[in-house]
Amino acid sequence: MMLNNTVWDAMVVAFETTKGSLSERLLASLKAAQNEKGDIRGKQSAAILIVKGEATGNSWEDTIMDLRVEDHENPIQELERLVKIHKAYNFMNNGDLAMEAGDSKNAEQLYSKAQNLFPNNLEMQYWYAVNLLNNKDFDKAKPILKSIFKTDSNWKILLPRLVKSKLLTIPEGELEAIMKF
Numbered sequence: 001m002m003l004n005n006t007v008w009d010a011m012v013v014a015f016e017t018t019k020g021s022l023s024e025r026l027l028a029s030l031k032a033a034q035n036e037k038g039d040i041r042g043k044q045s046a047a048i049l050i051v052k053g054e055a056t057g058n059s060w061e062d063t064i065m066d067l068r069v070e071d072h073e074n075p076i077q078e079l080e081r082l083v084k085i086h087k088a089y090n091f092m093n094n095g096d097l098a099m100e101a102g103d104s105k106n107a108e109q110l111y112s113k114a115q116n117l118f119p120n121n122l123e124m125q126y127w128y129a130v131n132l133l134n135n136k137d138f139d140k141a142k143p144i145l146k147s148i149f150k151t152d153s154n155w156k157i158l159l160p161r162l163v164k165s166k167l168l169t170i171p172e173g174e175l176e177a178i179m180k181f
Contacts, residue, residue, distance in 0.1 A: 049066050065083070126145070145178055
């Protein structure tokens with residue numbers, strides 16, 4: 001289904017010369033194929049599936065990335081956006097794990113990386129602010145939470161639940177002040 005025979009070589013060169021993660025190298029390879037006019041049918045879909053080298057038998061553990069874009073005007077660009085979001089959520093999820101383990105400094109770094117990739121995502125902002133609260137950095141956390149609550153007040157409901165579950169450890173007075181936003 002290739003339009004011409006230069007596609008495969010262009011993909012190989014892009015994959016081998018691109019620095020970065022496997023997903024970034026695969027994206028570069030897909031872009032190179034598209035630059036060679038790729039598929040005879042034109043642009044329509046793109047996908048990345050990355051699995052671990054050794055299977056555990058649990059697909060949810062074995063699948064590292066499984067992203068698809070179907071019937072899209074610019075599928076590779078959209079796939080690239082999804083890869084970026086996927087990476088951001090990985091940072092956030094690892095931040096959650098660090099917070100659960102009591103390593104709030106590492107969690108802050110991971111949440112910050114997630115936010116840098118996906119700055120408008122309220123959930124990433126929220127968990128970053130929660131971590132700031134756990135680090136007793138109330139002055140930095142409060143304006144972030146105030147902005148989040150203004151955009152979507154449902155996030156406020158979660159704060160007392162986090163205290164109850166001990167994922168948020170702040171003095172009662174600080175919680176009360178935040179709940180007034």
